[in-house]
Amino acid sequence: MNTISRRSLLASATALAASFGLSALPLRAQNGATTLRLPLTRASGNLDPQRYVGIFAVQDMVFDPLVHYGPGGSVEPGLAESWEVNADDTAIIFHLRPNVTFTDGEPWNAESMVWNLERWLPKEDYRWLQCANNFKEIEVIDPMTVALHFTKPTPTALTELSYVRPVRFLSPKAVTADGTYASPVGTGPWMVEKDGPEGTDLVANPGFWGDKPAVDRVSLIVIPDGMSRISSIMSGEIDAIGGKFIAPVSPQDATTLKANGVTVVTETGTDTMILGFNPRTDLFKDARLREAFNLLIDREGIAQVVMKGYAKATMNLYPEVIAHSGTRFEVPARDVEKAKALLEEAGWTGDGTRTKDGTPLDVELVISEDAVPGSRALGEVLQAGFLEAGIGLSLRNVDHAARHGDIPSFKYDLSLFVTNGAPYDPYNTIGLMFLSSIEPGTDGKIYEDAALDPLIVAALSAAEADRPAAFQAVFDWIHDNWAIAPLFHGDRIWAHGERIKTFAIPATEYELPLKSLSL
Amino acid sequence: MLRITLNRAVSAAILIVIASIFSFILIAAFPGNVAALIAELRGGFVSQEVVDQVAEEYRLNDPLILRYFHWLGDVVQGQLGHSLRTGESVAEALAERLKPTAVLVVGGSLVTLIMGVSLGFAGALWPNGLADRLIRVFAVFNVSLPKFFLAAMLIYVFGVQLQLLPTFGFRGPASWLLPCIAVGAVPGALLSRLIRVGLEEAMAKPYVITAKAKGFARRRILFRDALPNIVPVFLTAFGMNIAFITQSALIIEPIFSWNGVGAYFVEAARFRDLPVLQSCLLMFSVLFILVNLAVDLIVMMADPLQRRAKRG
Numbered sequence: 001m002n003t004i005s006r007r008s009l010l011a012s013a014t015a016l017a018a019s020f021g022l023s024a025l026p027l028r029a030q031n032g033a034t035t036l037r038l039p040l041t042r043a044s045g046n047l048d049p050q051r052y053v054g055i056f057a058v059q060d061m062v063f064d065p066l067v068h069y070g071p072g073g074s075v076e077p078g079l080a081e082s083w084e085v086n087a088d089d090t091a092i093i094f095h096l097r098p099n100v101t102f103t104d105g106e107p108w109n110a111e112s113m114v115w116n117l118e119r120w121l122p123k124e125d126y127r128w129l130q131c132a133n134n135f136k137e138i139e140v141i142d143p144m145t146v147a148l149h150f151t152k153p154t155p156t157a158l159t160e161l162s163y164v165r166p167v168r169f170l171s172p173k174a175v176t177a178d179g180t181y182a183s184p185v186g187t188g189p190w191m192v193e194k195d196g197p198e199g200t201d202l203v204a205n206p207g208f209w210g211d212k213p214a215v216d217r218v219s220l221i222v223i224p225d226g227m228s229r230i231s232s233i234m235s236g237e238i239d240a241i242g243g244k245f246i247a248p249v250s251p252q253d254a255t256t257l258k259a260n261g262v263t264v265v266t267e268t269g270t271d272t273m274i275l276g277f278n279p280r281t282d283l284f285k286d287a288r289l290r291e292a293f294n295l296l297i298d299r300e301g302i303a304q305v306v307m308k309g310y311a312k313a314t315m316n317l318y319p320e321v322i323a324h325s326g327t328r329f330e331v332p333a334r335d336v337e338k339a340k341a342l343l344e345e346a347g348w349t350g351d352g353t354r355t356k357d358g359t360p361l362d363v364e365l366v367i368s369e370d371a372v373p374g375s376r377a378l379g380e381v382l383q384a385g386f387l388e389a390g391i392g393l394s395l396r397n398v399d400h401a402a403r404h405g406d407i408p409s410f411k412y413d414l415s416l417f418v419t420n421g422a423p424y425d426p427y428n429t430i431g432l433m434f435l436s437s438i439e440p441g442t443d444g445k446i447y448e449d450a451a452l453d454p455l456i457v458a459a460l461s462a463a464e465a466d467r468p469a470a471f472q473a474v475f476d477w478i479h480d481n482w483a484i485a486p487l488f489h490g491d492r493i494w495a496h497g498e499r500i501k502t503f504a505i506p507a508t509e510y511e512l513p514l515k516s517l518s519l
Numbered sequence: 520m521l522r523i524t525l526n527r528a529v530s531a532a533i534l535i536v537i538a539s540i541f542s543f544i545l546i547a548a549f550p551g552n553v554a555a556l557i558a559e560l561r562g563g564f565v566s567q568e569v570v571d572q573v574a575e576e577y578r579l580n581d582p583l584i585l586r587y588f589h590w591l592g593d594v595v596q597g598q599l600g601h602s603l604r605t606g607e608s609v610a611e612a613l614a615e616r617l618k619p620t621a622v623l624v625v626g627g628s629l630v631t632l633i634m635g636v637s638l639g640f641a642g643a644l645w646p647n648g649l650a651d652r653l654i655r656v657f658a659v660f661n662v663s664l665p666k667f668f669l670a671a672m673l674i675y676v677f678g679v680q681l682q683l684l685p686t687f688g689f690r691g692p693a694s695w696l697l698p699c700i701a702v703g704a705v706p707g708a709l710l711s712r713l714i715r716v717g718l719e720e721a722m723a724k725p726y727v728i729t730a731k732a733k734g735f736a737r738r739r740i741l742f743r744d745a746l747p748n749i750v751p752v753f754l755t756a757f758g759m760n761i762a763f764i765t766q767s768a769l770i771i772e773p774i775f776s777w778n779g780v781g782a783y784f785v786e787a788a789r790f791r792d793l794p795v796l797q798s799c800l801l802m803f804s805v806l807f808i809l810v811n812l813a814v815d816l817i818v819m820m821a822d823p824l825q826r827r828a829k830r831g
Contacts, residue, residue: 042786046605197778221687223687224776228775232686237678399789401553401791402549404559405555408567439566
């Protein structure tokens, strides 16, 4: 019988351990000078720019828009070198950028532009965009000049044409015979080299018309677990992490990363966390009740404790970085006595949980960690604050699918909402989540009132010069009627390792910080 | 033997059908609007009309029993359907994701086996000595640890602090080590206790006393007399642990960013992707039942007493 001596066993075990150790070494050596490694929460998926499946950031890398969304809502040239908007906002003439080709060699011109626009602009499914809703016709003026005509003033059109989807441009040859999307071929700075469930590798487009990226390759690695993303940046296996729709960093994560010496970069967010009152229940039709709830919220405390200082308390619908976001409203200090007085005045009386005509003041807050991360902790803080004034608040935790059923059908008393942020606001949130004449989408309505509708319609169709005042009228109505309870503008958080030398947070949460980044 | 095997196979088939019915009902009964999620992926603003169209298209409004038989009919024909979320073929996606899960189950089982046998045997070799006590403390500590915490600690120590092993990804043997330890350590600790206690009990049996009286060394008695007698118990426990390890893939795969069946299941659960969930559950049920069937048959082959008892 063959026997294994103790010495040979030890030798084999050591050799095995060494082989594992050595095979791990390339981990550090792999950090090639110009390959940037970033995490994604899920695989890139189908990147068809007209579908809503792929990861925004990857679509943004491959496909260019006519115009880009810049900081503060400015509109910058993209595949359109310049443009002219007519006096009543019913037409835009685009002068297309010359000498641009798709990465498969197809030329960028009026023909390819029209082919792309016809894939979505006249279709019913895209009516949530004002430019699609008001679409009249496309006019080809010459091979490099195209005009878009609308049935009515559409001042939102330029901003909408900077979105990631469905407005980006695909090569007309990157589809099958029946017109179905086949491969990710655009004019953007990056080309997809490899794509799968583990991640997506992209290489710089050598023929890109704009500034060349500072790195040659980007490797996007799927790391679904938040804790693993934190570990991988701390171990140096990835270079940066962040972006709400890319690889989100929570305030707690940011605190951990900072404590471990990782560079954390922040900027004021472009969205707002809001506590919404169900506008279709009798309970919240009384403005005194809405005011009392507003006064019971400790916004500064929430920003400092729940959000670890990575948020700014607010009473505004939009943060200042959003165009036409209006004047800043004063954030009220928590005033329990005034709230109690308002509740008494509204007929809610008694010790313990208040009652009115025998009905207790028990309300339900729908929370969903899937849809609104951090909503449980926030709900618990609100619960404690409301209890002090005799309001019973129960938390109902639902997942993304259940929230999609309950919120549009108004099956809640209170719910947490987040505004759409850049580049969608200031138009999308008030258009889709406040206007009562439009039926609620999957995100529901933050508030609705027939008296507010004309103000919103006026703001959405106002000419540029009148727009600030028109938007301000909407914000004033919402504020004066205590229609919502804005809580805070959460910071945009990114963290990066030592390999990154220059870094700046991009204009939206839908793009990677590649333009400003160098290794 | 053949009759017993056939009986077991029939029971296994019935169990698979029962498991599929239960899993289908449980998943379909979850609250929430899957149609709205699918509609949202197709286009921007989702009206109730669009949601209703999607529900009709995917037969989400049909009675549960009809939906079950529709699904069962497809499965019998070898079609696992298409993912509601991505539209990809579930069978193809599962085939793509089988390798990481297989590596995790085989690797985790090896960790369980090596840890369980070596620690259990070492404890029995020096009963109540320092090694036995240390091993007991280690086993209890290990069993008490949640898997995700153990995985996090392994990542922190070997990935972040020592930077010896990768913290994520399915990238060759070095990247397999931590996930396999994370899934195999807890069942390994359990198995070590079972072997240790089994051997201790066997050492009190008359044949051991006879062997001792003949002057044989404790180590020889443990190996040659006690160990073969605990094989049936060990095999049954090991079989159950394989099921436990497979189930652990749901937690461990997402933590280590492995795109296996476990991660696919978790992803699908978040979206209520019924065809994917059903197929994964069916696969897990079949694996669980087949492993148990195999263990039963092996035990019967290894243990003449059981074979006789089954024959009645």
